[in-house]
Amino acid sequence: MARCVALALAAGALGQQMGTNEQEQHPPMPLWTCTASGCTKEQKSLTLDANWRWIHNGQSTNCYKDSEWDASLCPDPTTCSKNCYLEGASLSKYESSYGVSAQGNGVELSFVTKTKYGDNFGSRLYMLEDENEYKMFKLKNREFTISVDMDHMPCGLNGAVYFVEMDADGGKSKSGGLNAAGAKYGTGYCDAQCPHDMKFIDGEANVLDWNSTHDPPIGKYGACCAEMDIWEANSRATAYTPHPCSVNGTYRCDGVECGDNEKDQRYDGVCDKDGCDFNSYRMGDKMFYGRHMDFVVDSAKELTVVTQFITEDGTDSGELVDIRRFYVQDGKVVPNSNSSIAGVHGNSITDSLCNEMKTVFGDINDFKRKGGLKGIGEALERGMVLVMSLWDDSLANMLWLDSDYPLDEPASKPGVARGPCLTTTGKPSYLREKYPSAAVKYYDIKVGTIGSTYGSTSANSGGSGDPWGDDRRLKGEVLV
Numbered sequence: 001m002a003r004c005v006a007l008a009l010a011a012g013a014l015g016q017q018m019g020t021n022e023q024e025q026h027p028p029m030p031l032w033t034c035t036a037s038g039c040t041k042e043q044k045s046l047t048l049d050a051n052w053r054w055i056h057n058g059q060s061t062n063c064y065k066d067s068e069w070d071a072s073l074c075p076d077p078t079t080c081s082k083n084c085y086l087e088g089a090s091l092s093k094y095e096s097s098y099g100v101s102a103q104g105n106g107v108e109l110s111f112v113t114k115t116k117y118g119d120n121f122g123s124r125l126y127m128l129e130d131e132n133e134y135k136m137f138k139l140k141n142r143e144f145t146i147s148v149d150m151d152h153m154p155c156g157l158n159g160a161v162y163f164v165e166m167d168a169d170g171g172k173s174k175s176g177g178l179n180a181a182g183a184k185y186g187t188g189y190c191d192a193q194c195p196h197d198m199k200f201i202d203g204e205a206n207v208l209d210w211n212s213t214h215d216p217p218i219g220k221y222g223a224c225c226a227e228m229d230i231w232e233a234n235s236r237a238t239a240y241t242p243h244p245c246s247v248n249g250t251y252r253c254d255g256v257e258c259g260d261n262e263k264d265q266r267y268d269g270v271c272d273k274d275g276c277d278f279n280s281y282r283m284g285d286k287m288f289y290g291r292h293m294d295f296v297v298d299s300a301k302e303l304t305v306v307t308q309f310i311t312e313d314g315t316d317s318g319e320l321v322d323i324r325r326f327y328v329q330d331g332k333v334v335p336n337s338n339s340s341i342a343g344v345h346g347n348s349i350t351d352s353l354c355n356e357m358k359t360v361f362g363d364i365n366d367f368k369r370k371g372g373l374k375g376i377g378e379a380l381e382r383g384m385v386l387v388m389s390l391w392d393d394s395l396a397n398m399l400w401l402d403s404d405y406p407l408d409e410p411a412s413k414p415g416v417a418r419g420p421c422l423t424t425t426g427k428p429s430y431l432r433e434k435y436p437s438a439a440v441k442y443y444d445i446k447v448g449t450i451g452s453t454y455g456s457t458s459a460n461s462g463g464s465g466d467p468w469g470d471d472r473r474l475k476g477e478v479l480v
Contacts, residue, residue: 024088034448106443175203320377361415
Protein backbone atom coordinates (compact mmCIF):
# COMPACT_ATOMS: atom_id res chain seq x y z
CA MET A 1 0.00 0.00 0.00
CA ALA A 2 3.00 2.30 0.00
CA ARG A 3 2.04 4.70 -2.75
CA CYS A 4 4.09 7.61 -4.07
CA VAL A 5 3.96 10.90 -2.20
CA ALA A 6 2.89 14.14 -3.86
CA LEU A 7 5.54 16.85 -4.11
CA ALA A 8 4.69 20.50 -4.56
CA LEU A 9 8.17 21.90 -5.21
CA ALA A 10 7.99 23.94 -8.40
CA ALA A 11 11.04 22.14 -9.78
CA GLY A 12 10.37 18.69 -8.32
CA ALA A 13 10.54 15.83 -10.83
CA LEU A 14 12.70 13.05 -12.12
CA GLY A 15 15.59 13.09 -14.54
CA GLN A 16 18.02 10.51 -15.90
CA GLN A 17 21.24 12.39 -16.71
CA MET A 18 23.42 13.65 -13.84
CA GLY A 19 23.35 17.34 -13.02
CA THR A 20 26.49 19.20 -11.96
CA ASN A 21 25.06 22.18 -10.05
CA GLU A 22 25.38 20.43 -6.69
CA GLN A 23 27.36 17.39 -5.64
CA GLU A 24 25.28 14.51 -4.28
CA GLN A 25 25.99 13.71 -0.61
CA HIS A 26 24.25 10.67 0.84
CA PRO A 27 23.06 10.77 4.45
CA PRO A 28 24.86 8.05 6.46
CA MET A 29 22.89 5.13 7.88
CA PRO A 30 24.49 2.27 9.86
CA LEU A 31 23.41 -1.33 9.37
CA TRP A 32 24.10 -4.18 11.77
CA THR A 33 24.44 -7.73 10.40
CA CYS A 34 23.90 -10.27 13.17
CA THR A 35 24.46 -13.93 13.97
CA ALA A 36 24.17 -15.91 17.20
CA SER A 37 27.68 -14.77 18.12
CA GLY A 38 26.93 -11.05 17.80
CA CYS A 39 26.42 -8.12 15.43
CA THR A 40 28.78 -6.34 13.06
CA LYS A 41 28.22 -2.69 12.18
CA GLU A 42 28.66 -1.37 8.64
CA GLN A 43 28.30 2.24 7.54
CA LYS A 44 25.78 2.40 4.70
CA SER A 45 24.01 5.46 3.31
CA LEU A 46 20.65 6.62 1.98
CA THR A 47 19.60 8.26 -1.26
CA LEU A 48 16.51 10.31 -2.05
CA ASP A 49 14.03 8.98 -4.59
CA ALA A 50 14.47 10.62 -7.98
CA ASN A 51 10.83 11.79 -8.05
CA TRP A 52 11.70 14.40 -5.44
CA ARG A 53 14.71 15.87 -7.23
CA TRP A 54 15.12 18.87 -9.51
CA ILE A 55 15.19 18.03 -13.22
CA HIS A 56 16.57 20.60 -15.65
CA ASN A 57 18.29 21.03 -19.01
CA GLY A 58 21.81 20.88 -17.60
CA GLN A 59 21.74 24.54 -16.60
CA SER A 60 18.74 26.13 -14.91
CA THR A 61 15.66 25.54 -17.09
CA ASN A 62 13.10 23.12 -15.68
CA CYS A 63 12.25 20.08 -17.80
CA TYR A 64 9.07 19.53 -15.78
CA LYS A 65 7.09 22.14 -13.88
CA ASP A 66 3.53 22.46 -12.62
CA SER A 67 2.60 19.00 -13.95
CA GLU A 68 3.79 19.74 -17.49
CA TRP A 69 6.83 18.80 -19.53
CA ASP A 70 8.68 21.53 -21.41
CA ALA A 71 7.64 20.77 -24.99
CA SER A 72 10.92 22.01 -26.47
CA LEU A 73 13.05 19.82 -24.19
CA CYS A 74 10.69 16.85 -24.18
CA PRO A 75 9.04 16.44 -27.58
CA ASP A 76 9.26 12.64 -27.16
CA PRO A 77 10.32 10.19 -24.43
CA THR A 78 13.83 9.43 -25.74
CA THR A 79 14.75 13.05 -26.42
CA CYS A 80 13.43 14.01 -23.00
CA SER A 81 15.69 11.43 -21.34
CA LYS A 82 18.71 12.77 -23.20
CA ASN A 83 17.94 16.44 -22.55
CA CYS A 84 17.07 16.30 -18.87
CA TYR A 85 19.40 16.18 -15.89
CA LEU A 86 18.71 14.91 -12.40
CA GLU A 87 20.30 17.14 -9.77
CA GLY A 88 22.17 16.04 -6.68
CA ALA A 89 21.65 17.31 -3.15
CA SER A 90 24.07 18.15 -0.37
CA LEU A 91 23.43 16.98 3.18
CA SER A 92 22.24 20.47 4.08
CA LYS A 93 19.79 20.42 1.15
CA TYR A 94 18.49 17.01 2.17
CA GLU A 95 17.40 18.70 5.38
CA SER A 96 16.43 22.18 4.19
CA SER A 97 14.58 21.11 1.01
CA TYR A 98 13.35 17.60 1.76
CA GLY A 99 13.14 17.37 5.56
CA VAL A 100 15.64 14.48 5.78
CA SER A 101 18.08 14.66 8.68
CA ALA A 102 20.65 11.99 9.61
CA GLN A 103 20.89 11.69 13.40
CA GLY A 104 23.01 9.23 15.38
CA ASN A 105 22.11 5.69 14.32
CA GLY A 106 19.18 6.74 12.19
CA VAL A 107 17.28 9.31 10.21
CA GLU A 108 14.40 11.70 10.83
CA LEU A 109 11.86 12.44 8.08
CA SER A 110 9.78 15.60 8.43
CA PHE A 111 6.36 15.96 6.84
CA VAL A 112 6.24 19.57 5.56
CA THR A 113 9.40 21.41 4.53
CA LYS A 114 9.04 24.97 3.29
CA THR A 115 11.46 26.21 0.62
CA LYS A 116 11.68 29.22 -1.68
CA TYR A 117 10.29 27.01 -4.47
CA GLY A 118 7.25 25.86 -2.53
CA ASP A 119 6.37 23.22 0.05
CA ASN A 120 7.80 19.71 0.03
CA PHE A 121 5.61 16.95 1.51
CA GLY A 122 7.28 13.83 2.88
CA SER A 123 10.11 11.86 1.32
CA ARG A 124 11.19 8.41 0.17
CA LEU A 125 14.69 7.03 0.72
CA TYR A 126 16.61 3.88 -0.26
CA MET A 127 19.58 2.21 1.42
CA LEU A 128 22.70 2.02 -0.75
CA GLU A 129 25.32 -0.73 -0.80
CA ASP A 130 27.81 1.69 -2.32
CA GLU A 131 27.71 4.85 -4.44
CA ASN A 132 26.22 3.12 -7.46
CA GLU A 133 24.03 0.26 -6.21
CA TYR A 134 21.26 -0.33 -3.71
CA LYS A 135 21.78 -2.70 -0.82
CA MET A 136 20.01 -5.95 -1.73
CA PHE A 137 18.45 -7.74 1.24
CA LYS A 138 17.76 -11.49 1.05
CA LEU A 139 15.49 -12.16 3.98
CA LYS A 140 14.31 -15.77 3.76
CA ASN A 141 15.22 -17.56 7.01
CA ARG A 142 16.26 -14.18 8.42
CA GLU A 143 14.84 -11.48 10.65
CA PHE A 144 14.77 -7.73 10.15
CA THR A 145 14.67 -5.31 13.06
CA ILE A 146 14.17 -1.56 13.13
CA SER A 147 13.40 0.91 15.90
CA VAL A 148 10.87 3.66 15.28
CA ASP A 149 9.60 6.83 16.94
CA MET A 150 5.96 7.44 15.95
CA ASP A 151 5.04 10.01 18.61
CA HIS A 152 4.57 12.84 16.11
CA MET A 153 2.60 10.85 13.53
CA PRO A 154 -1.14 11.68 13.55
CA CYS A 155 -4.06 9.97 11.86
CA GLY A 156 -3.81 10.07 8.07
CA LEU A 157 -0.02 9.90 7.81
CA ASN A 158 2.05 6.81 7.07
CA GLY A 159 5.58 6.20 8.25
CA ALA A 160 6.50 3.27 6.03
CA VAL A 161 9.45 0.87 6.10
CA TYR A 162 9.29 -1.74 3.37
CA PHE A 163 11.11 -3.75 0.71
CA VAL A 164 10.53 -3.68 -3.05
CA GLU A 165 12.10 -5.74 -5.82
CA MET A 166 13.88 -2.87 -7.55
CA ASP A 167 16.95 -3.34 -9.74
CA ALA A 168 20.17 -2.99 -7.77
CA ASP A 169 21.49 -0.37 -10.20
CA GLY A 170 18.23 1.61 -10.34
CA GLY A 171 17.47 0.32 -13.85
CA LYS A 172 20.63 1.79 -15.31
CA SER A 173 21.69 -1.34 -17.21
CA LYS A 174 18.22 -1.79 -18.75
CA SER A 175 17.96 1.76 -20.09
CA GLY A 176 20.10 1.49 -23.20
CA GLY A 177 22.25 4.35 -21.96
CA LEU A 178 19.31 6.69 -21.25
CA ASN A 179 19.69 6.41 -17.46
CA ALA A 180 23.11 7.68 -16.46
CA ALA A 181 22.01 8.61 -12.94
CA GLY A 182 21.09 5.18 -11.57
CA ALA A 183 20.82 4.17 -7.95
CA LYS A 184 23.10 7.01 -6.82
CA TYR A 185 20.28 9.43 -7.64
CA GLY A 186 17.41 7.21 -6.53
CA THR A 187 16.06 5.97 -9.87
CA GLY A 188 14.08 2.82 -10.64
CA TYR A 189 11.31 2.77 -8.05
CA CYS A 190 8.51 0.21 -8.31
CA ASP A 191 5.97 -1.33 -5.96
CA ALA A 192 2.89 -3.56 -5.96
CA GLN A 193 0.55 -0.62 -6.66
CA CYS A 194 2.23 -0.23 -10.09
CA PRO A 195 2.50 3.56 -9.67
CA HIS A 196 1.95 5.66 -12.79
CA ASP A 197 3.54 8.81 -11.42
CA MET A 198 7.15 7.77 -12.07
CA LYS A 199 8.41 10.34 -14.57
CA PHE A 200 10.81 7.84 -16.15
CA ILE A 201 10.64 4.03 -16.28
CA ASP A 202 13.55 1.94 -17.61
CA GLY A 203 15.30 5.19 -18.47
CA GLU A 204 12.61 6.47 -20.82
CA ALA A 205 10.20 9.30 -20.09
CA ASN A 206 6.81 8.04 -18.94
CA VAL A 207 4.51 9.89 -21.35
CA LEU A 208 1.68 11.55 -19.50
CA ASP A 209 -1.88 10.50 -20.16
CA TRP A 210 -3.54 13.93 -20.34
CA ASN A 211 -7.00 12.36 -20.64
CA SER A 212 -6.61 10.85 -17.19
CA THR A 213 -8.95 11.93 -14.38
CA HIS A 214 -5.95 12.30 -12.08
CA ASP A 215 -4.73 15.76 -11.08
CA PRO A 216 -1.91 16.07 -11.92
CA PRO A 217 -2.15 13.71 -14.93
CA ILE A 218 -0.39 10.37 -14.56
CA GLY A 219 1.96 8.50 -16.83
CA LYS A 220 0.84 5.97 -19.39
CA TYR A 221 2.93 3.19 -17.84
CA GLY A 222 3.19 1.83 -14.31
CA ALA A 223 6.20 0.48 -12.42
CA CYS A 224 5.32 -2.89 -10.83
CA CYS A 225 7.20 -5.21 -8.50
CA ALA A 226 6.76 -7.38 -5.42
CA GLU A 227 6.54 -5.49 -2.12
CA MET A 228 6.96 -6.50 1.52
CA ASP A 229 5.59 -3.85 3.89
CA ILE A 230 7.41 -4.25 7.20
CA TRP A 231 5.94 -1.24 8.96
CA GLU A 232 3.12 1.02 7.80
CA ALA A 233 1.96 3.11 10.72
CA ASN A 234 1.08 6.29 12.48
CA SER A 235 0.50 6.61 16.21
CA ARG A 236 -3.03 5.17 15.92
CA ALA A 237 -2.72 2.09 13.71
CA THR A 238 -0.18 -0.19 12.08
CA ALA A 239 -0.04 -3.11 9.64
CA TYR A 240 2.52 -5.35 7.98
CA THR A 241 1.70 -6.76 4.56
CA PRO A 242 3.25 -8.94 1.83
CA HIS A 243 2.27 -8.14 -1.80
CA PRO A 244 3.39 -10.83 -4.29
CA CYS A 245 3.38 -10.32 -8.06
CA SER A 246 3.19 -12.71 -11.00
CA VAL A 247 6.27 -11.05 -12.55
CA ASN A 248 9.89 -11.03 -11.36
CA GLY A 249 11.73 -7.81 -10.64
CA THR A 250 10.82 -4.38 -11.95
CA TYR A 251 8.16 -4.53 -14.66
CA ARG A 252 6.82 -1.68 -16.82
CA CYS A 253 3.10 -2.37 -17.11
CA ASP A 254 0.77 -1.10 -19.82
CA GLY A 255 -3.03 -1.22 -19.83
CA VAL A 256 -4.89 -3.99 -18.01
CA GLU A 257 -1.74 -5.52 -16.53
CA CYS A 258 -1.32 -2.38 -14.38
CA GLY A 259 -4.55 -3.21 -12.52
CA ASP A 260 -5.74 0.42 -12.43
CA ASN A 261 -8.51 1.16 -9.92
CA GLU A 262 -10.22 3.85 -12.00
CA LYS A 263 -10.64 1.34 -14.83
CA ASP A 264 -12.08 -1.27 -12.44
CA GLN A 265 -9.14 -3.56 -13.20
CA ARG A 266 -7.58 -3.78 -9.73
CA TYR A 267 -7.55 -7.58 -9.66
CA ASP A 268 -6.60 -8.01 -13.34
CA GLY A 269 -3.06 -6.69 -12.96
CA VAL A 270 0.25 -8.46 -12.39
CA CYS A 271 0.53 -7.55 -8.67
CA ASP A 272 -1.55 -8.18 -5.56
CA LYS A 273 -2.47 -4.64 -4.53
CA ASP A 274 -4.46 -5.61 -1.43
CA GLY A 275 -1.84 -7.94 0.01
CA CYS A 276 -2.42 -9.97 3.15
CA ASP A 277 -2.32 -7.37 5.91
CA PHE A 278 -2.04 -8.07 9.61
CA ASN A 279 -3.51 -5.05 11.37
CA SER A 280 -4.21 -5.78 15.05
CA TYR A 281 -7.18 -3.39 15.14
CA ARG A 282 -8.69 -4.97 12.03
CA MET A 283 -8.07 -8.39 13.56
CA GLY A 284 -10.23 -7.46 16.55
CA ASP A 285 -7.75 -6.24 19.19
CA LYS A 286 -8.51 -2.53 19.48
CA MET A 287 -6.31 -2.03 22.53
CA PHE A 288 -3.09 -3.57 21.25
CA TYR A 289 -1.43 -0.56 19.55
CA GLY A 290 -2.05 3.10 20.31
CA ARG A 291 -1.05 6.12 22.33
CA HIS A 292 -0.12 5.85 26.03
CA MET A 293 -0.76 3.53 28.92
CA ASP A 294 -4.01 1.78 27.99
CA PHE A 295 -2.42 0.00 25.04
CA VAL A 296 -0.23 -3.10 25.05
CA VAL A 297 2.19 -1.32 22.69
CA ASP A 298 2.51 2.41 23.36
CA SER A 299 3.02 4.20 20.05
CA ALA A 300 3.99 7.42 21.83
CA LYS A 301 7.20 5.76 23.05
CA GLU A 302 10.18 4.43 21.18
CA LEU A 303 9.55 0.95 19.81
CA THR A 304 11.60 -1.85 18.24
CA VAL A 305 9.85 -3.83 15.52
CA VAL A 306 11.04 -7.39 14.76
CA THR A 307 9.91 -9.32 11.66
CA GLN A 308 10.92 -12.94 11.05
CA PHE A 309 10.70 -14.78 7.72
CA ILE A 310 10.29 -18.46 8.56
CA THR A 311 10.94 -21.22 6.01
CA GLU A 312 9.43 -24.70 6.07
CA ASP A 313 12.73 -26.43 6.76
CA GLY A 314 14.69 -23.70 8.51
CA THR A 315 17.03 -23.16 5.57
CA ASP A 316 17.67 -20.20 3.28
CA SER A 317 16.37 -22.17 0.28
CA GLY A 318 13.23 -23.51 1.93
CA GLU A 319 9.76 -22.28 1.04
CA LEU A 320 8.50 -19.28 3.04
CA VAL A 321 5.65 -20.42 5.31
CA ASP A 322 5.28 -17.75 8.00
CA ILE A 323 6.01 -14.05 8.57
CA ARG A 324 6.11 -13.44 12.32
CA ARG A 325 6.00 -10.17 14.20
CA PHE A 326 6.79 -9.08 17.72
CA TYR A 327 7.93 -5.93 19.46
CA VAL A 328 10.44 -4.84 22.07
CA GLN A 329 9.52 -1.90 24.31
CA ASP A 330 10.88 -0.85 27.71
CA GLY A 331 13.18 -3.86 27.63
CA LYS A 332 10.31 -6.33 27.27
CA VAL A 333 9.47 -8.59 24.33
CA VAL A 334 5.81 -8.15 23.31
CA PRO A 335 4.24 -10.92 21.18
CA ASN A 336 1.97 -9.87 18.33
CA SER A 337 -1.76 -9.84 19.06
CA ASN A 338 -3.91 -12.84 18.18
CA SER A 339 -6.87 -12.55 15.84
CA SER A 340 -10.17 -12.45 17.71
CA ILE A 341 -12.23 -12.48 14.50
CA ALA A 342 -14.43 -15.57 14.32
CA GLY A 343 -13.06 -17.90 11.67
CA VAL A 344 -9.62 -16.23 11.46
CA HIS A 345 -6.91 -17.87 13.55
CA GLY A 346 -3.35 -16.88 14.41
CA ASN A 347 -1.04 -13.98 15.20
CA SER A 348 1.25 -14.09 12.15
CA ILE A 349 0.96 -14.15 8.36
CA THR A 350 0.51 -17.66 6.99
CA ASP A 351 -1.31 -18.85 3.90
CA SER A 352 -3.94 -20.35 6.20
CA LEU A 353 -4.60 -17.08 8.03
CA CYS A 354 -4.69 -15.16 4.74
CA ASN A 355 -7.20 -17.58 3.22
CA GLU A 356 -9.42 -17.39 6.30
CA MET A 357 -9.20 -13.60 6.45
CA LYS A 358 -10.12 -13.14 2.78
CA THR A 359 -13.12 -15.46 3.22
CA VAL A 360 -14.45 -13.90 6.43
CA PHE A 361 -13.90 -10.31 5.24
CA GLY A 362 -15.43 -11.06 1.85
CA ASP A 363 -12.30 -9.89 -0.01
CA ILE A 364 -11.00 -11.23 -3.32
CA ASN A 365 -8.06 -13.51 -2.57
CA ASP A 366 -5.62 -11.96 -5.02
CA PHE A 367 -2.84 -12.81 -2.57
CA LYS A 368 -3.34 -16.51 -3.27
CA ARG A 369 -3.77 -15.94 -7.02
CA LYS A 370 -0.45 -14.07 -7.22
CA GLY A 371 1.50 -16.79 -5.41
CA GLY A 372 0.87 -16.28 -1.69
CA LEU A 373 3.77 -16.67 0.73
CA LYS A 374 5.68 -18.81 -1.76
CA GLY A 375 5.58 -15.93 -4.25
CA ILE A 376 6.76 -13.25 -1.82
CA GLY A 377 9.38 -15.68 -0.52
CA GLU A 378 10.84 -16.06 -4.00
CA ALA A 379 11.15 -12.29 -4.26
CA LEU A 380 12.83 -12.16 -0.84
CA GLU A 381 15.27 -14.81 -2.03
CA ARG A 382 16.12 -12.89 -5.24
CA GLY A 383 16.80 -9.73 -3.22
CA MET A 384 14.88 -6.56 -2.38
CA VAL A 385 15.70 -2.91 -1.67
CA LEU A 386 14.98 -1.25 1.68
CA VAL A 387 12.69 1.79 1.48
CA MET A 388 11.90 4.31 4.24
CA SER A 389 9.26 6.97 3.69
CA LEU A 390 6.76 9.41 5.14
CA TRP A 391 3.65 10.13 3.08
CA ASP A 392 0.02 11.20 2.97
CA ASP A 393 -2.59 9.63 0.74
CA SER A 394 -4.42 11.64 -1.92
CA LEU A 395 -6.21 8.54 -3.25
CA ALA A 396 -7.83 7.04 -0.14
CA ASN A 397 -6.89 9.42 2.72
CA MET A 398 -5.10 6.51 4.47
CA LEU A 399 -8.48 5.12 5.58
CA TRP A 400 -7.33 1.60 4.60
CA LEU A 401 -4.75 1.83 7.41
CA ASP A 402 -6.35 3.69 10.32
CA SER A 403 -10.11 4.20 9.84
CA ASP A 404 -13.20 2.57 8.31
CA TYR A 405 -12.67 1.35 4.75
CA PRO A 406 -14.32 1.01 2.30
CA LEU A 407 -16.79 3.78 3.08
CA ASP A 408 -19.71 2.07 1.36
CA GLU A 409 -19.63 -0.79 3.89
CA PRO A 410 -20.90 -0.64 7.50
CA ALA A 411 -18.16 -0.39 10.15
CA SER A 412 -19.73 -3.40 11.89
CA LYS A 413 -18.82 -5.69 8.97
CA PRO A 414 -15.70 -7.76 9.74
CA GLY A 415 -12.60 -6.22 8.21
CA VAL A 416 -13.97 -2.72 7.61
CA ALA A 417 -12.78 -1.10 10.87
CA ARG A 418 -9.00 -0.81 10.56
CA GLY A 419 -8.27 1.88 13.17
CA PRO A 420 -9.87 4.49 15.45
CA CYS A 421 -9.34 7.54 13.23
CA LEU A 422 -12.25 9.54 11.86
CA THR A 423 -12.94 9.17 8.15
CA THR A 424 -12.45 12.93 7.74
CA THR A 425 -8.95 13.29 9.24
CA GLY A 426 -6.82 11.83 6.45
CA LYS A 427 -7.24 14.43 3.74
CA PRO A 428 -3.79 15.72 2.66
CA SER A 429 -4.95 19.37 2.64
CA TYR A 430 -6.09 19.03 6.26
CA LEU A 431 -2.93 17.26 7.40
CA ARG A 432 -0.58 19.70 5.66
CA GLU A 433 -2.26 22.67 7.33
CA LYS A 434 -2.80 21.20 10.80
CA TYR A 435 0.29 19.00 11.29
CA PRO A 436 3.20 20.50 9.33
CA SER A 437 5.60 19.55 12.15
CA ALA A 438 4.76 15.84 11.97
CA ALA A 439 7.82 13.60 11.67
CA VAL A 440 9.05 10.04 12.04
CA LYS A 441 12.38 8.56 13.11
CA TYR A 442 13.91 5.25 12.00
CA TYR A 443 17.06 3.89 13.63
CA ASP A 444 19.07 0.84 14.73
CA ILE A 445 18.50 -1.27 11.59
CA LYS A 446 19.61 -4.87 11.94
CA VAL A 447 19.36 -8.00 9.81
CA GLY A 448 20.47 -11.49 10.74
CA THR A 449 19.72 -15.07 11.61
CA ILE A 450 16.52 -15.83 13.49
CA GLY A 451 16.73 -14.58 17.09
CA SER A 452 19.96 -12.59 16.64
CA THR A 453 18.93 -8.97 16.07
CA TYR A 454 17.04 -7.77 19.12
CA GLY A 455 18.27 -6.99 22.59
CA SER A 456 19.46 -3.90 24.41
CA THR A 457 19.07 -0.81 22.25
CA SER A 458 21.48 1.08 24.49
CA ALA A 459 24.18 -1.53 23.90
CA ASN A 460 23.88 -0.94 20.17
CA SER A 461 23.97 2.82 20.60
CA GLY A 462 27.30 3.26 22.28
CA GLY A 463 26.13 2.72 25.85
CA SER A 464 23.67 5.59 26.09
CA GLY A 465 20.08 4.89 27.12
CA ASP A 466 19.01 7.05 24.19
CA PRO A 467 19.42 5.54 20.69
CA TRP A 468 20.17 9.00 19.30
CA GLY A 469 23.16 9.34 21.63
CA ASP A 470 22.23 12.70 23.19
CA ASP A 471 18.60 12.35 24.32
CA ARG A 472 17.24 14.41 21.45
CA ARG A 473 13.45 14.32 21.18
CA LEU A 474 10.93 15.97 18.96
CA LYS A 475 9.55 19.07 20.64
CA GLY A 476 6.18 20.75 20.32
CA GLU A 477 2.58 19.68 20.06
CA VAL A 478 1.40 16.20 20.91
CA LEU A 479 -0.35 14.80 17.86
CA VAL A 480 -3.52 12.77 18.20
